[in-house]
Each structure stands twice: as C-alpha cells, then as structure tokens.
Amino acid sequence: MLSFWEKSSFLHYNYLIVGGGIVGFSTAIELKKKNPKASVLVVEAGLLPTGASTKNAGFACVGSLSEMLADLENHSEEELIALSKLRREGLNLLRKNLGDKNMDYQASGSHELLFEHELPLLDQIPKLNQILAPNFGENTFSEKSLKEANFGFSSDVKALVFNQVEGSIHTGKMMKNLILKAQSLGVEYKTLAKVNRIEEDSSSVHVFIEGQEFSLTADNVVLCTNAFTKTFLPDLDLEPGRGQVLVTEKIPNLKLKGIFHFDSGYYYFREIEGRVLFGGGRNMDFEAEKTNDFALNSKIQQDLETKLKTLICPKHEVKIAMRWTGIMAFGRNKLPFVERLSQGLWAGVRLGGMGVAIGSKLGEILSSKLLEEGN
Numbered sequence: 069m070l071s072f073w074e075k076s077s078f079l080h081y082n083y084l085i086v087g088g089g090i091v092g093f094s095t096a097i098e099l100k101k102k103n104p105k106a107s108v109l110v111v112e113a114g115l116l117p118t119g120a121s122t123k124n125a126g127f128a129c130v131g132s133l134s135e136m137l138a139d140l141e142n143h144s145e146e147e148l149i150a151l152s153k154l155r156r157e158g159l160n161l162l163r164k165n166l167g168d169k170n171m172d173y174q175a176s177g178s179h180e181l182l183f184e185h186e187l188p189l190l191d192q193i194p195k196l197n198q199i200l201a202p203n204f205g206e207n208t209f210s211e212k213s214l215k216e217a218n219f220g221f222s223s224d225v226k227a228l229v230f231n232q233v234e235g236s237i238h239t240g241k242m243m244k245n246l247i248l249k250a251q252s253l254g255v256e257y258k259t260l261a262k263v264n265r266i267e268e269d270s271s272s273v274h275v276f277i278e279g280q281e282f283s284l285t286a287d288n289v290v291l292c293t294n295a296f297t298k299t300f301l302p303d304l305d306l307e308p309g310r311g312q313v314l315v316t317e318k319i320p321n322l323k324l325k326g327i328f329h330f331d332s333g334y335y336y337f338r339e340i341e342g343r344v345l346f347g348g349g350r351n352m353d354f355e356a357e358k359t360n361d362f363a364l365n366s367k368i369q370q371d372l373e374t375k376l377k378t379l380i381c382p383k384h385e386v387k388i389a390m391r392w393t394g395i396m397a398f399g400r401n402k403l404p405f406v407e408r409l410s411q412g413l414w415a416g417v418r419l420g421g422m423g424v425a426i427g428s429k430l431g432e433i434l435s436s437k438l439l440e441e442g443n
C-alpha cells in the first residue's frame with residue numbers, strides 16, 4: 069500500500085531511462101545538463117550495471133586497419149565517415165564530461181598485429197587515411213617497426229600498424245564516475261529494478277518493475293537496454309553477441325604498453341597494472357555467442373589462453389587470474405539504432421563493440437531529440 073507522499077514524489081518522472089549502462093547514464097546526464105528542472109530516473113535490472121559497460125576492455129577505440137577495411141566491404145565510405153564522426157565526437161564528449169583523470173584516459177595510440185596473409189593490407193593505409201582525414205587528420209594509421217617496438221610477440225607477427233587516435237580508459241572508474249556525475253546533476257538511480265513490461269496510454273507511459281505491485285509512470289521512456297532490447301522490441305534488427313575476457317596475474321618485465329588488436333578487431337589485448345587483459349574470439353563460435361547468457365565458453369577461453377601463451381607472451385610464464393563475459397548488441401549495419409517508437413517510447417541501442425566511443429554521443433543525440441520532440 070503506497071502512502072500519499074510516495075504517490076506524490078516517487079512514481080512519476082519526465083524521463084524514465086531503462087538500463088544503467090553508458091548510454092542510459094549519458095542520456096540522463098545530457099537531459100539534466102540541458103533541462104535541470106526535468107525529473108530523470110534510471111532503472112537498472114542488476115545491482116551493478118549488467119550488460120557490457122562494466123565488462124568491456126576499456127579501449128577508447130575507433131577501429132583498426134583490418135576492421136575498417138572489412139567494414140568497407142558492407143558499408144559505404146559515407147557510412148564509415150559517419151561512424152568515425154560518431155566515435156570521435158563521442159570520445160571527446162566522454163572526456164569532457166568526466167575529465168581524463170577520472171577514468172585514467174591514456175592517449176597511447178594502439179597497435180594492430182598483422183600476420184603473413186594480412187601484409188597486403190599495408191598498401192591500403194593511404195586510402196583509408198584519406199577517408200578518415202575529415203575526422204581524424206591526415207595520418208590515422210602508419211606502419212611501425214616490430215623490431216623497435218620490441219613487445220616480445222611470437223615471430224608469427226609480421227608487421228605492426230599504429231593508430232594514433234586510439235587510447236585506453238579504466239572502465240570501472242569511467243562507469244562509476246559517469247553514475248556519480250549523473251547523480252550530482254540530480255538524476256535518480258534505482259538498481260535491482262528489472263522492467264518486465266511497458267504500456268502506454270494517452271497521458272503517460274507505464275513501466276512495470278519485476279516484483280512490484282505498482283507501476284511507475286513517465287512522460288517519456290527511453291530504452292537503453294542494448295543487447296536485452298528484444299524483450300521489448302522482438303522484431304528489431306539486433307542480435308546479442310557475447311564477449312569473452314581473461315586477465316592474467318601480474319607478469320614481471322612485461323613489455324606491453326597501450327592497447328592492441330588483431331584479426332579485424334575480433335581479438336584485443338592490453339596491459340593493465342602489470343597484467344594482460346585479453347578478450348575476443350567471438351568469430352571462433354559465432355552461433356554459440358549469440359546469447360544473453362553470461363556463461364563462459366570453454367572453447368573460446370581455451371583459444372584465448374593458447375594465443376596468449378604462444379603469440380602475445382611467448383617469453384613469459386603466465387597464469388590466468390580471472391575470466392568474465394559481457395554482452396554486446398549487433399545489427400546488419402554498425403550504426404546504432406536511435407528511434408522514437410511511439411508517442412512516449414524511445415530507444416538508443418545496438419552499440420556493437422564500440423560503446424565506449426559512441427555511448428556519450430548517443431546520449432547527446434537522444435537527449436536533443438527528447439527535448440525537441442518529446443512529451
């Protein structure tokens with residue numbers, strides 16, 4: 069039974085955001101920055117954010133050479149330029165909102181490892197640099213000497229491509245400070261609040277939370293549920309994609325610095341506090357990884373472990389300290405899905421593997437649309 073006070077102060081919001089990941093909180097922050105008087109609530113199913121935003125590798129990335137060249141096979145140059153713009157503007161906004169220190173942002177650049185069969189990709193660097201020039205300047209990619217870099221990789225690695233635009237963040241600090249920033253602006257946040265059902269009538273949108281007898285209402289509800297959006301939009305072009313990650317114990321005399329990719333972005337690794345974080349391998353078992361289940365995939369974890377020991381750190385003794393997974397969302401196209409779905413229902417989802425870069429920008433786009441066109 070609800071009190072008079074609860075009914076008057078806790079049940080209705082101007083904006084109710086479903087999903088407390090990067091996009092949910094970025095949208096909340098931008099709404100409050102533009103309209104401080106608006107009431108904004110973020111509801112999150114987990115006690116912690118439970119999708120991708122606290123599970124990722126912390127690459128402030130825009131794409132590797134082989135990944136972007138692969139993208140050009142099913143996206144136009146214009147689409148690639150649009151995606152690059154989103155990534156550049158999103159990263160800049162994230163850095164502006166939080167400050168580099170608050171997420172340990174390091175403008176380290178990144179390296180891609182190329183194998184024998186990929187060496188012809190080096191010839192495509194000038195072409196890709198030209199496409200990317202409007203967003204990232206003249207020389208996004210350049211070849212780097214393997215010998216001088218001396219990272220200690222296996223001799224199967226035949227070339228290194230440096231990307232001067234990319235960098236790294238501490239994902240935990242980033243997400244924690246994003247939440248704190250939203251709260252400092254007056255955004256309310258409720259965890260363990262899984263939305264089961266959403267209904268709309270002529271005056272507002274009703275949001276039903278698992279285990280609660282009453283519903284919340286809002287003028288506008290925004291789905292920022294990424295891989296979990298099919299619960300609400302079963303026909304959307306969106307497929308979950310699980311990502312497997314492992315982290316080693318500390319490795320003495322580790323020579324890695326910065327962030328690394330290989331195999332069209334399907335594998336990624338970095339140094340973190342003297343350890344190696346290594347993730348990816350979805351392409352080893354695509355069908356099994358199209359899931360919202362956070363379980364480990366032993367086939368992929370084994371593949372990661374083998375590649376870690378034989379390719380990345382062949383000269384070191386490595387022990388695995390922890391493993392985890394996170395769930396991404398993919399569509400046929402790499403552009404995110406940002407739409408008004410009905411009078412009071414909106415969505416900003418399908419971030420792919422680059423939500424760190426795109427998430428803040430999506431929040432800005434959504435908030436502008438909501439303030440211009442929303443209820």
Ligand SMILES: Cc1cc2nc3c(=O)[nH]c(=O)nc-3n(C[C@H](O)[C@H](O)[C@H](O)COP(=O)(O)OP(=O)(O)OC[C@H]3O[C@@H](n4cnc5c(N)ncnc54)[C@H](O)[C@@H]3O)c2cc1C
Nearest residue numbers: 087089090091113118119120121127263311394422423424
């Ligand atoms: C292993 C891995 C590595 C990655 N590495 C990188 C990287 O290095 N760089 C990069 O840019 N990107 C990376 N990504 C992708 C990036 O993390 C995502 O694109 C981004 O976090 C998506 O943010 P989001 O807010 O859209 O979704 P999410 O973070 O998934 O947030 C959605 C939230 O909605 C909540 N939710 C879902 N359903 C409901 C419901 N019914 N009710 C209430 N709440 C609900 C979920 O619990 C979740 O917290 C990686 C992802 C993974 C999994």
